[in-house]
Amino acid sequence: MRYTVMIPAAGSGTRMGAGKNKLFLKIGEHPILYHTVSIFQQDPQCEEIILAVKTEEQATIQEILKEHSNITFVEGGGERQDSVAACIAAYKGEGIVLVHDAARPFLNSLVIEALVRKANDTGAAIAAVRVKDTIKFAENGTVQQTVDREKLWMVQTPQAFRYELLKKASDQAIQDDFLGTDESMLVERLGYDVSIVESSYDNVKMTTQEDLAIGEILLARRK
Numbered sequence: 001m002r003y004t005v006m007i008p009a010a011g012s013g014t015r016m017g018a019g020k021n022k023l024f025l026k027i028g029e030h031p032i033l034y035h036t037v038s039i040f041q042q043d044p045q046c047e048e049i050i051l052a053v054k055t056e057e058q059a060t061i062q063e064i065l066k067e068h069s070n071i072t073f074v075e076g077g078g079e080r081q082d083s084v085a086a087c088i089a090a091y092k093g094e095g096i097v098l099v100h101d102a103a104r105p106f107l108n109s110l111v112i113e114a115l116v117r118k119a120n121d122t123g124a125a126i127a128a129v130r131v132k133d134t135i136k137f138a139e140n141g142t143v144q145q146t147v148d149r150e151k152l153w154m155v156q157t158p159q160a161f162r163y164e165l166l167k168k169a170s171d172q173a174i175q176d177d178f179l180g181t182d183e184s185m186l187v188e189r190l191g192y193d194v195s196i197v198e199s200s201y202d203n204v205k206m207t208t209q210e211d212l213a214i215g216e217i218l219l220a221r222r223k
């Protein structure tokens with residue numbers, strides 16, 4: 001089933017502390033951004049890639065990606081949500097769209113396919129994995145409650161939507177000046193159901209230095 005992917009790549013990578021956009025850091029032979037975009041370039045079901053970048057980084061990114069004829073570049077914004085909004089504004093179709101962080105280079109195609117199908121059926125579907133640790137709710141350093149782990153999920157991207165639903169949710173967030181941490185939140189607050197698709201623990205976000213070491217191991221294991 002065909003889909004379009006929107007990839008926000010206009011961050012600064014502050015927590016990585018590399019002094020530059022973390023997406024330029026290499027895992028194995030290639031930069032993180034190259035790995036992530038390649039997943040979609042190799043997927044025959046992916047119709048279009050809309051990539052939000054900082055204007056001053058676009059030329060470098062085109063060089064990194066080598067092949068970029070199937071990519072629509074848009075200018076990212078100050079917050080991740082603004083970068084995704086720029087992607088949404090550039091989309092011309094009316095099908096299923098995925099939003100995927102450029103910083104998650106180990107996504108597998110089974111998860112993509114499951115998300116696209118589920119979003120087509122229900123309107124919205126997000127990748128997530130079960131929480132492994134026991135989670136406590138605490139206030140002022142004192143445990144108030146142990147949360148039922150069976151009901152807890154760690155949420156990732158991709159998040160998949162029927163385009164009209166994502167557009168509606170994004171427009172409403174802009175109007176309300178609401179800033180969410182993922183697209184699902186924007187849809188949830190309008191009262192729509194969001195389905196969970198069980199993903200893989202490999203689909204980690206490269207956020208801090210430790211994640212790069214994990215990334216090297218994941219890459220080596222794939223070879």
Ligand code: CTP
Pocket residue numbers: 007008009010011012013014015016022023052076077078079080081083084101102103104205206207
């Ligand atoms: N992103 C974006 N535009 C922004 C901020 C983030 O497109 N204004 C992108 C990042 O490039 C990344 C994804 O959103 O691919 C997830 O964000 P995150 O992991 O937080 O990356 P950064 O914001 O770059 O890192 P940090 O928060 O540590 O600065």
Ligand code: MG
Pocket residue numbers: 011080
């Ligand atoms: Mg960030």
